Amino acid sequence: MALLTGRKVTKKYSGLKAVDDVDIEVSSGEILGLIGPNGAGKTTLINVISATEPITSGEIYFEDKKISNLKTYQVGRLGIARTFQIVKPFLHLTALQNVMVGAMFGKEGFKRKRKEVIETAIEVMRLVGIYEKKDITADQLTIPDKKKIELAKALAMGPKLLLLDEVMAGLNHAEVNNMMELIQEINSWGVTVLVIEHILKAIMGVSSRVIVMDYGKKIAEGRPEEVVKDPVVIEAYLGKRYMQKNDK
Amino acid sequence: MLVLQVLINGLILGSFYAAIAMGFTLVWGVMNIINVTHGTALMIGAYVSYWAFFLVGLDPFLSIPLSFIVVFGLSYLLQKYLINPIIKAPLFMTFIVTYGVALICENLALVFFGADYKSAVPSYAGTGFSIGTLIIPYVRFSVLLISVFLVLLLFLFLEKTKTGLAIRATRMNRDAAKLMGVNLGRVYAITFAIGMGMAGAAGSLMSTSFVIAPNMGGRYLLRAFVISILGGLGNIYGALIGGLVFGLVEAFGALYLGPGYQESISMAVMVLVLVFKPSGILGKAFYE
Amino acid sequence: MNKRKIFYIAVFGGLGVLIVIFPFIGGRYLTRSLTSILMFAGLAASWNIITGKTGYFSFGHGVFFGLGAYAAALLMLKLHFPFILGLIGGGIVAALFAFLIGLPILRLKGHYFAIVTLGIVEVMHGIILNLESLTGGGVGLSLPLKQGTIKELSIFFYFTMLAITALAVLTSFLIDRSRFGHGLIAIREDETAAKVLGVNTTLYKILAYAISAVFCGFIGATYAYWITYIAPGDVFALQFSITIIVMCLIGGLGTLWGPIIGAFVFEILSEVFWSRFLTFHSASLGLLMILIIYLLPKGFMERIVSKRKISLKGFIKNLKQYSE
Numbered sequence: 001m002a003l004l005t006g007r008k009v010t011k012k013y014s015g016l017k018a019v020d021d022v023d024i025e026v027s028s029g030e031i032l033g034l035i036g037p038n039g040a041g042k043t044t045l046i047n048v049i050s051a052t053e054p055i056t057s058g059e060i061y062f063e064d065k066k067i068s069n070l071k072t073y074q075v076g077r078l079g080i081a082r083t084f085q086i087v088k089p090f091l092h093l094t095a096l097q098n099v100m101v102g103a104m105f106g107k108e109g110f111k112r113k114r115k116e117v118i119e120t121a122i123e124v125m126r127l128v129g130i131y132e133k134k135d136i137t138a139d140q141l142t143i144p145d146k147k148k149i150e151l152a153k154a155l156a157m158g159p160k161l162l163l164l165d166e167v168m169a170g171l172n173h174a175e176v177n178n179m180m181e182l183i184q185e186i187n188s189w190g191v192t193v194l195v196i197e198h199i200l201k202a203i204m205g206v207s208s209r210v211i212v213m214d215y216g217k218k219i220a221e222g223r224p225e226e227v228v229k230d231p232v233v234i235e236a237y238l239g240k241r242y243m244q245k246n247d248k
Numbered sequence: 249m250l251v252l253q254v255l256i257n258g259l260i261l262g263s264f265y266a267a268i269a270m271g272f273t274l275v276w277g278v279m280n281i282i283n284v285t286h287g288t289a290l291m292i293g294a295y296v297s298y299w300a301f302f303l304v305g306l307d308p309f310l311s312i313p314l315s316f317i318v319v320f321g322l323s324y325l326l327q328k329y330l331i332n333p334i335i336k337a338p339l340f341m342t343f344i345v346t347y348g349v350a351l352i353c354e355n356l357a358l359v360f361f362g363a364d365y366k367s368a369v370p371s372y373a374g375t376g377f378s379i380g381t382l383i384i385p386y387v388r389f390s391v392l393l394i395s396v397f398l399v400l401l402l403f404l405f406l407e408k409t410k411t412g413l414a415i416r417a418t419r420m421n422r423d424a425a426k427l428m429g430v431n432l433g434r435v436y437a438i439t440f441a442i443g444m445g446m447a448g449a450a451g452s453l454m455s456t457s458f459v460i461a462p463n464m465g466g467r468y469l470l471r472a473f474v475i476s477i478l479g480g481l482g483n484i485y486g487a488l489i490g491g492l493v494f495g496l497v498e499a500f501g502a503l504y505l506g507p508g509y510q511e512s513i514s515m516a517v518m519v520l521v522l523v524f525k526p527s528g529i530l531g532k533a534f535y536e
Numbered sequence: 537m538n539k540r541k542i543f544y545i546a547v548f549g550g551l552g553v554l555i556v557i558f559p560f561i562g563g564r565y566l567t568r569s570l571t572s573i574l575m576f577a578g579l580a581a582s583w584n585i586i587t588g589k590t591g592y593f594s595f596g597h598g599v600f601f602g603l604g605a606y607a608a609a610l611l612m613l614k615l616h617f618p619f620i621l622g623l624i625g626g627g628i629v630a631a632l633f634a635f636l637i638g639l640p641i642l643r644l645k646g647h648y649f650a651i652v653t654l655g656i657v658e659v660m661h662g663i664i665l666n667l668e669s670l671t672g673g674g675v676g677l678s679l680p681l682k683q684g685t686i687k688e689l690s691i692f693f694y695f696t697m698l699a700i701t702a703l704a705v706l707t708s709f710l711i712d713r714s715r716f717g718h719g720l721i722a723i724r725e726d727e728t729a730a731k732v733l734g735v736n737t738t739l740y741k742i743l744a745y746a747i748s749a750v751f752c753g754f755i756g757a758t759y760a761y762w763i764t765y766i767a768p769g770d771v772f773a774l775q776f777s778i779t780i781i782v783m784c785l786i787g788g789l790g791t792l793w794g795p796i797i798g799a800f801v802f803e804i805l806s807e808v809f810w811s812r813f814l815t816f817h818s819a820s821l822g823l824l825m826i827l828i829i830y831l832l833p834k835g836f837m838e839r840i841v842s843k844r845k846i847s848l849k850g851f852i853k854n855l856k857q858y859s860e
Contacts, residue, residue: 050732052728052731071731071736072728072731072732073731073732073733073734073735073736073737076731076732076733076734077734081732081733082732084729084732088726088728088729089725089726089729090722090725090726090729091725091726092721092725093721093725097718100718101718101719101721101722101730101733101735102733104715104718104719105715105719105733105734105735106733106734107734109715109734110715153729153733157734280647282647282650282651330826332859332860333830333858333859334829334830334858334859335858335859335860336857336858336859336860337858339593339646339647339650340593340595340650340781341829341833341858343595343650344781344782344785344825344826344828344829345825345826345829345830347778347822347825348821348822348823348824348825348826348829349822349826350822351818351819351821351822351825352818352819352822352823354818355815355816355817355818355819355822356819359815359816432860433859433860436860470658473651474655477651481647511658511662512658512659512661512662512663512665512666513662515655515658515659515662516655516659516662518651518652518655519652519655519656519659522641522644522648522651522652522655523640523641523644523652526644526648
């Protein structure tokens with residue numbers, strides 16, 4: 001069953017098509033990987049899905065409801081959460097307060113009373129592994145910790161669809177493995193996940209399906225093992241001359 | 249022919265406003281601060297000319313370089329020691345600090361120069377030349393010429409000198425300029441001093457045709473504000489055109505509506521522009 | 537009950553009692569001064585609700601004060617309303633105006649929002665000045681006088697200002713604890729992140745703006761009745777807006793008690809400057825403003841909370857991050 005459907009999604013910036021006529025379908029309960037070279041339009045696609053930026057043309061449906069004309073906060077409240085590649089913590093608030101804001105708003109937020117908000121925040125922080133730093137203000141945290149806060153904020157919203165934008169960038173081996181396990185655990189609760197990542201091992205490890213983008217277009221789609229062998233994909237990453245060299 | 253007369257007056261006034269606004273918008277665009285002392289610079293320049301005229305008999309037009317230098321020097325120091333330390337702080341901090349400096353200067357001027365209106369009226373004031381039925385007083389004509397000259401000087405400086413290039417680069421992208429080796433502190437100090445210096449020079453021009461008083465800065469600061477918004481922040485071409493347009497609008501407005509509405513109308517225009525097109529009427533399109 | 541709690545209760549209780557009985561025991565001059573301080577404290581506390589909490593820096597908040605004053609004056613003069621209705625009317629007019637202009641201007645960022653608020657106060661000043669038939673223009677309006685002895689009047693206005701200010705502070709406190717308040721702070725810290733989390737930023741900003749306006753409107757109305765005469769030059773003066781800003785800076789922007797502390801400190805310093813340095817009054821004010829930015833950039837409350845002293849070393853360290 002399709003949780004999110006995007007048809008002919010296009011985002012233009014003054015004539016430049018950052019996302020060009022992309023069709024995307026995310027099935028409920030899956031982990032969908034989104035890969036592609038830098039500048040391919042992956043983050044822009046997430047921006048448009050989450051209504052962080054307005055769509056230029058095309059439509060997006062979430063649970064059969066059209067969301068492409070909604071405002072950012074409305075999409076958030078419907079159950080779509082996202083993280084930012086360059087994290088956006090609330091610098092003057094403590095880690096706990098940061099996550100509490102996520103717990104207060106978001107899909108489940110308005111039903112929660114103060115006690116529940118704090119409990120949810122604490123639970124999420126423990127899961128992500130940032131609970132020990134709960135009373136430290138965000139401006140004092142390291143980047144990996146800020147990334148954890150970013151993830152925790154999104155999770156605290158109680159989303160149905162989680163859009164992760166390069167959450168593993170800059171993490172070491174062990175941390176990447178932890179993050180992979182975390183994503184799988186989140187998924188096991190029924191949260192559908194869309195992961196943008198450059199670390200191929202990670203994407204291949206967690207995703208059931210992968211979409212590849214380049215120059216704003218979707219160039220491949222399928223199971224991770226298949227996509228990796230697709231010549232179109234290889235060309236996108238390594239260039240035409242590599243392909244030509246290898247063909248000889 | 250009244251219309252033509254008003255037109256000329258409007259252009260003269262406008263060129264003067266342009267000179268004031270260009271310095272203001274330059275500082276804003278490069279340093280990203282709202283400089284409340286811009287009006288004070290005007291006032292100081294005016295008084296320098298007045299005292300030079302009164303004490304030594306120096307023709308006010310000749311004291312323009314003097315005003316420029318005095319204001320330039322004071323502003324350089326002001327920027328270096330009082331503004332630069334907080335240049336990257338939130339906007340309101342530099343606003344409050346410059347507001348404070350303006351208050352101090354006005355108070356000192358009031359105490360030492362007195363509150364009465366003064367003027368530096370040279371002997372040839374009141375005479376002029378005529379083209380047809382148009383009367384153009386020499387004093388006003390000189391104001392026009394010198395304002396145009398100041399504007400040209402600024403353009404030349406920005407376009408042709410290395411420092412000017414550094415300033416323009418900083419305005420476009422502060423971080424990139426820094427990475428290229430531009431000494432931002434120095435650029436800020438020079439930009440600030442030049443912008444203020446122009447206001448000081450404009451103040452000198454003022455002393456010949458208008459009355460001066462310690463609190464005169466405020467009104468012109470307000471106008472510089474509005475013109476800068478209209479022309480787009482940091483856009484000196486916009487400030488030039490905006491200044492001229494503003495002068496014309498004021499001249500014709502005074503003709504048809506009377507003087508009382510001036511300030512409100514200009515403020516209202518500013519508010520409307522900000523609400524509908526914050527990048528200004530000329531906005532980024534004309535930006536280098 | 538430990539010693540500390542007893543200490544706090546004693547101090548606050550004592551202050552509370554003092555504040556309540558003051559107008560009965562204090563002299564006329566002191567009561568008047570305190571009323572004025574309370575007035576500014578209320579204005580500052582209201583302003584704090586929009587600027588301190590959302591980060592949208594309103595440079596022209598005095599416009600709500602002025603509108604409140606004129607609304608009350610007109611309601612009482614032309615429609616012969618009693619003061620209580622004039623008071624409420626002042627608040628309503630201010631809030632409505634905030635709703636009206638809030639929608640277009642709260643879209644603007646940083647500089648632009650600040651400047652447009654400046655423009656608005658000047659425009660309203662001009663409008664009130666020019667609508668002579670309605671507002672009396674530059675001549676101003678004289679309000680109906682309240683009946684009573686001088687003592688009764690000073691007590692009345694003291695407690696009215698106190699009540700409004702207390703209400704403003706209470707509102708600020710309640711906002712801080714609420715979901716709404718957290719949303720506002722999120723807006724201040726990172727508006728996009730707030731939106732993504734599900735905060736309806738447009739609604740919240742406008743609400744905060746309107747709430748911050750309504751108390752200013754009440755205070756303006758009270759001021760008009762108290763002073764019995766208002767003119768556009770007085771109530772729409774830029775100085776009001778700037779004073780409010782400086783007070784909050786002294787006390788601590790965004791904090792609960794900062795505006796109150798700031799109002800007290802500022803007014804006391806003002807009195808000192810007025811009596812000692814009359815000729816250099818505004819210069820001293822200017823100097824004060826500069827010193828505050830440099831020595832107390834986050835206000836007194838931050839010093840108290842972090843227990844840091846006002847030291848030269850601290851101030852230089854503070855500055856390094858801001859200089860180029």
